[in-house]
Amino acid sequence: MARIYEFQSKKLLKEAGIRIPEGGVASSPEEARSIAAKIGKPVVLKIQVWVTGRAGLGGIKFADTPQEAKEKAASLLGMQVKNFIVEKILVEEKLDIAAEYFAGLVIDDAGKCPVLIFSSAGGTGIEEIARKNPEKISRISIDVGKGLKEYEVRNMIRKTGISGKLLTQLSRILTRLYKTAHTYDARFAEMNPLVLTKDGIVYAADCHFTVDDYAVFRHPELGIDVAREFDRPPTELERIAYQVEEKDYRGTFYFLQMEENISAEEKAIGFNGAGGGGSMMSMDAVLSRGFKLANYCDTSGNPSASKVYRAAKVILSQPNIKGYFASGSGVASQEQFHSARGLVKAFHEEKINIPAVIRLGGNFEEKAVEILEKYLKDIPGKIEAYGRDDSPEFCARRMEELIAENNYNSHAVALIKEPEIPPERYGFSTVTGKVWIDHKKCLNCLDKGCIQSCSAGILKLEDGKPILAVLEEEVKKGKCTECLACEVFCKFQAEDAIFIHLPIPGLKEYRDKIRGKD
C-alpha cells in the first residue's frame, strides 16, 4: 500500500468534483505567506506527513494573516514528526464548521469486496461510536462488477438520520469517493472529516489514500517512487534495493530496513529470508533468540542468482551486523543452487568476517549446500549451510553459537571498487550486467568447464576460447539467465578468467558515505 500525501489525495478528489478547501502546498515560509495572501482569509497550516493525529503532535496551526502564516510555516517546516522531517505544508482556508462527518472505503477480505462506511457523528473514535450509537454509522458492501449507484449511497446515508439537500450532497460526494478510489486502485481511502460549513456546503477537509502496490504501474501520474508501504519515507538503502527489484522482474527481492544506525554493541543480524511464510517463520526463530534484525529481506519466487547476489550486497551494506542469516520455508519448489551461487559471489567479493548460516531447503538443496560449503571455506567468516531437515530454530541456535565463537565481531562495510577492464577484453551484455572473459587465461585451461556449466548453453569454444554461441541481442534479452555458474566454476576450478559485473546503482556512493561517518 503506497501512501500518497493529503495534498495529492485532495487533488484527486477535486478532479472528481468533490469540494476541497481553497489552498496550496508550501515548501518555504514565503510560499506559505503568498498562498495565505491569495486566499485572503484566515488559514490552517497542515504538515504533509504520513502520520495520523497530526493536531496532537503540533502539526496543525492556524493563522489570521499572511504574516502570521509565514511565521507559523517557519515553525512547522523542518520539524521532526515520528520518522519524518516536514518538507511540505498545506495552506488552506479555515472552514466555518457547522458539523463533521466521516466517510471511508476499506477492502473487506472476508466479503471480497470494498465496503463504504459513513458516520454522521464524525470519525474520531469511530469504533466507540459504532458501539454506543450504531444508528449513526452505516455501511454498504460494493459489488465491483456492478459498481455503485448514487441511490444506494443515498439509502445508506439516510439510515444515519440525514435528509434533504445535505443527503443529496453527501450521496454525490461518497459515490464520487468510491469512483475515485476505484480509478486509482486505492487500497484504502478516507475523508475525515467531511465538513459541513455554516453556509451549507460540504468539503473534504482532510483526506487520505493508499494505493495498491500491485497497481502502481497503472498510475505513473501519482509519482510513487517506491511502491511499498512504509510508516516513514524509504531509507536510502531501501531506494537502492527497490531499483534492483524494479529493473529485474525475475522473482521477488523485498527489502525493508528495520534499523538504520546499528551500534557495535547491538546483537543485530542481516536477514535474508525466502518466501513470505518461510521468511516470517525464520524471522520468528531468530528473534526468539534475542537477535535484532537490521533488515528484513525476502528473495523468493525463483529469483536469478544475480538478484540474490545484489540482495546480499545490499544486506552487507549495513555496518555492525554480527552475522548473516538466510532461511526460507525449507522445502522450496525452486532450484536452490541459484541462490547459493549468488551468495558465493557476494560473500567472496566482500570477504566477510562475520559468520553466516544459510538454510537453502528444497529442490536441489544438496547441490546448493555443496556449492556453499565448497566455495566458501576459505573466506574469513565461518559459513554453515543447511537444508530442509534442519529446522529454523536449530539454525538460529547455530547463528548464536557462531557469533559467540567470533567474539561478537562487527561487520565492517567494504568499499566498492568498480573493475578496470582492459579495452581488448572479450565481453557481452546480459539482462542486468556484463560478462568479461580474459581469453589469455583460457589458453592455460584444460577442461573448459565454463561451457558445460552454462545451463542456458550460450557459450561455445573457438580456438580453445569460450565465446557466445548465440546472438548478443538474445543474450541481453534474457537468454543468459545470469546463473553465475560459469564464473563460479572458472574462479574456483579453473583460471579465474571470467568476471560478471553486476552493478548496483548508488551502492558505491552509499557505502562511501556511511564509511565516511565512522
Next chain:
Amino acid sequence: MSILVDDRTKVVVQGITGREGKIRTQLMKDYGTNIVGGVTPGKGGSEVYGVPVFDSVEEAWEKTGSVDISVVFVPAALVKEAALEAIAAGVKLVVIVPDRVPIFDVLEISSFARAHGASFVGPNTLGLVSPGKAVLGMIGGRAERAKEWFKPGNIGVSSRSGGMTSAISYYLTEAGLGQSTIIHVGGDAVVGLSHPEVMELFEQDEQTKLIVMFGEIGTSQEERVAGLIEAGKLTKPVIAYIGGKAAKSGTRFSHAGAIVEGTRGSYASKVERLTGAGVYVVDAISDIPLKAVELLEAVGGQK
C-alpha cells in the same frame, strides 16, 4: 476422495506457451494431472509437451468436451482478463498462480465468479496437490520431487505460504503421514478460496480426518476458521501454526496479506481465537507431525 482436484478432473493451462506455463505443464502432466489443453491467443493449433494449444478457453471446451479447471500462468496485468474468460466459458475453478495482481482485479474476478457459481484459488498461489492424483500450479517444482515429498493420506493442509505448504507436507510425509489434499490459498490480502472455505471443503471430504493450517498475521481468515468451529460447521481436529509472532504492527513482511493494522489480524488475537475454539496451535513447525500422530490415532485415521 481429496478436494477440488483428482486424476479425472479436466484441466487447461492458460498461458501454456510462456516460460512458466511450459515448465509447469510438464510438471503437472508428468505427475498425472489430466491436462486436456492449453490456451494462448494466437497460438492455437500448436502443441506444448503433447498438449494441444487453443486460441481461447471456449475453443478448448468445444474441442475437448468440457473443462473443469483452468490454471493461469499469464502476466499479472492480464490475469483478470484470463480469469473472466475461463469463468465465462463455464470453468468452475480457476487457479491463479501469478503474483502482483491488482486487488481491484481480484475483486472483479470474485464478483464475476460469484455470479457464475465458480470459485478460484489465489492469486499468488503455488497451487495445490491431491497426492497420487494431480498437481495444479507449480508446487513441488518437478514431478519426481512432488511424488517424493507428498504422499496420499488423511491430512488436509491449507497454507497462506507456498513454501510452507510444501514444507509442512514434506515433514508430515517424513513422519509417515500422508495428505488428502494440500493447498496454498495464496499470500495476498484478498484471495479466492481462503482458509475458512477450504476448511468447509475438508469437513465434507471423507478422506480428510485431520487438518493442518499455516496461518499468518493479517486478514480475518484464521478468525473466521475459529468462527466456523464455534458454529459447529467444522468438527474435524485442526492443528495451526501462525507466522509473524514477532512482527510489528503496520509493517508488511513480504506477503501483501501479512500486515497488522491496529490489533486486528495480530498474532495474539488469532492465537487467542483459535485456541479458544479448540484448535491446537503449535510454536514450531516441527511440533506439527508429533501432534498429528497423536490426533490421528484418536480419530482412527491410518498412517
